[in-house]
Amino acid sequence: MDKVTRVLTSKPFVLTLWFGLCLFPVIKSVIEGHSHIHNNYFVYKGNFWHVLHQQNLFAYYPDQYFDLNHYGPIFSLVIAPFAMLPDWLGVLLWVVFTAWLLLKSVEQLPVTREHYLLIILLCAHELMTSTANVQINPLVAALIIFSFTFIRKERDFWAGLTIALGIFIKLYGVVGLAFFFFSKNKIKLIGSLLFWSAVLFVLPMLISSPSFIVKTYHDWYLDLVAKNAENETSTRVDVSVMGMIRKIAFPQLSNIIVLVPGIILFGLSYLRIKAFRNLNFQLLILSSTLIFPVIFSTGSESPTYIIAFVGVAVWFINAERPLSKLDIFLLVLALILTSLSPSDLFPRYIKKTYVEPYALKALPCFLIWLKIIFETLFRNFTKKDLNLPSQTV
Numbered sequence: 297m298d299k300v301t302r303v304l305t306s307k308p309f310v311l312t313l314w315f316g317l318c319l320f321p322v323i324k325s326v327i328e329g330h331s332h333i334h335n336n337y338f339v340y341k342g343n344f345w346h347v348l349h350q351q352n353l354f355a356y357y358p359d360q361y362f363d364l365n366h367y368g369p370i371f372s373l374v375i376a377p378f379a380m381l382p383d384w385l386g387v388l389l390w391v392v393f394t395a396w397l398l399l400k401s402v403e404q405l406p407v408t409r410e411h412y413l414l415i416i417l418l419c420a421h422e423l424m425t426s427t428a429n430v431q432i433n434p435l436v437a438a439l440i441i442f443s444f445t446f447i448r449k450e451r452d453f454w455a456g457l458t459i460a461l462g463i464f465i466k467l468y469g470v471v472g473l474a475f476f477f478f479s480k481n482k483i484k485l486i487g488s489l490l491f492w493s494a495v496l497f498v499l500p501m502l503i504s505s506p507s508f509i510v511k512t513y514h515d516w517y518l519d520l521v522a523k524n525a526e527n528e529t530s531t532r533v534d535v536s537v538m539g540m541i542r543k544i545a546f547p548q549l550s551n552i553i554v555l556v557p558g559i560i561l562f563g564l565s566y567l568r569i570k571a572f573r574n575l576n577f578q579l580l581i582l583s584s585t586l587i588f589p590v591i592f593s594t595g596s597e598s599p600t601y602i603i604a605f606v607g608v609a610v611w612f613i614n615a616e617r618p619l620s621k622l623d624i625f626l627l628v629l630a631l632i633l634t635s636l637s638p639s640d641l642f643p644r645y646i647k648k649t650y651v652e653p654y655a656l657k658a659l660p661c662f663l664i665w666l667k668i669i670f671e672t673l674f675r676n677f678t679k680k681d682l683n684l685p686s687q688t689v
Contacts, residue, residue: 310413311399313420318395319388321428326384334430337387339365344379347372347500350508354519366523366595367432369500369512370464374435376503391427394434398423401441402606405582406448406575411613418609418627419602422635426602436468437586437603443472444582447479455479456488464496467520468593468603474562474585477572524594533597536590537662540655551594558592565672574677576614580668583611587665591658598638604661605635611668616675626667630660 325332338361346353347369354365378386378393402415426433439462446455455472462469479485501509534542538554562584571577586607590596608630615623636642637651650656 305410305413305417307409307413310416310420314399314416314423315392315395317420317424318391318427321424322388322391322430326388330383333383333387334428335361335363336430336432337383337390339363340367340371340375340390340430340432341379341383341386343367343369344372344376347504347508347512350504352515353512354515364519364523366519367466368464368516369504369509370461370496371432372500372503374465387430391430394432394438395423395427397438398434398441398602398606401438401445404445405441405579405610406445407579407610407613414613415606415609418612418631419605421639422602422605425635425638426599429599431599431602432466433600433602436462436466437606439465439469440472440586440603441582441606443469444475444478444578444585447475447485448578450480452479452481452485453488456485456490457492460489460492460496464493468589471585471589474581475578477566478578478581534594535598535600535655535657536593536596537658538592538594539596540658540662543654555592558588561666561669562588565669568672568677571672571677576675577672577677579610579614580672580675583607583614584665584668584672586610587661587668591662591665596658598657601634601657601661605630608634608661608664611664622667626660626664630664633657634660 322334325334342357342360343353343365345351346357346365353367353369356364375390378390380386381389399416403412405412405415407415423434439458442458443455443462446452446458455475459469459472462472476482476485497509497513500512533539537558538549538551541554542549565581565584568577584607587604590600590604593600608627612623612627632642633651634657637647637657642651
């Protein structure tokens with residue numbers, strides 16, 4: 297049993313699983329042919345070419361893809377190296393790049409080697425759900441984590457870049473500001489954020505024109521407003537707390553009724569000012585920050601949950617030892633209902649009858665997020681907590 301455990305928690309096995317699971321569905325689609333490559337990749341690719349040719353980023357292009365682009369113009373430069381390659385190669389390298397970037401961000405966390413590998417192991421299946429849809433979300437999660445680690449390492453200049461880049465790509469990056477109070481040089485962080493925001497605003501103009509980019513940001517705002525309204529009536533998206541409540545009991549529920557209490561709860565964590573320098577407290581805030589924008593966004597869909605699930609994994613390795621029965625139950629519930637429910641390993645009848653129609657994928661992450669908020673408010677942080685347990689669970 298010890299030999300099996302050593303293999304399952306070894307770095308070669310965990311990394312093989314990480315990249316193997318994320319690449320398997322994409323390689324399968326490439327082998328099956330061009331028409332099987334996920335539509336999302338063509339949306340991303342279109343972002344670059346439409347900026348280059350100064351075409352509306354948010355219009356319908358049914359001859360290119362059957363969805364709408366919802367990403368800002370700076371994304372055109374991120375996707376550019378992949379968009380200029382043959383589609384089969386571009387999509388494979390894009391998936392590898394986003395998976396590698398998320399891996400590197402987790403590697404930078406102030407945790408033990410064993411806990412780093414455990415986070416990767418817990419998130420590997422959720423990553424597959426995201427990359428099977430060629431999603432941008434591993435990149436978004438990585439930027440949030442890098443914002444946290446850069447601030448901890450007093451590299452505020454680069455933290456400003458990762459926060460600004462996350463905002464200018466998908467808005468989710470704004471949650472990187474949650475780590476502002478951990479910065480030892482807040483003025484530098486603010487200045488860096490303003491500097492990089494100006495740079496990222498201007499950069500797409502190098503392959504387009506100033507007037508087009510300015511108009512594009514106005515169009516982006518209109519697009520996001522329209523998308524939010526559409527999400528509230530969609531069965532595919534709105535896999536959120538609001539969506540879950542709407543689909544179970546109150547179809548006309550206003551987002552604000554749920555979102556405002558959520559923001560208040562999130563903000564209550566910052567009442568523990570004396571804990572700001574405690575590593576365990578900081579990791580709880582990171583977990584909360586990764587989960588919050590997913591479970592409280594009407595734009596969340598199943599593949600978005602790689603962002604939240606990294607938060608779940610960070611919470612779990614940071615939980616007080618010995619683990620409580622509640623913590624173990626919540627993790628198991630998250631693994632089954634959040635991570636495994638989209639897969640063929642999950643009973644199809646339950647998935648189609650209950651999980652998808654009622655957005656139950658959000659439930660475990662919501663319960664864990666509430667537990668995190670409770671811990672930030674009432675956990676007894678001590679100096680001993682700073683050295684996280686080195687043993688794996």
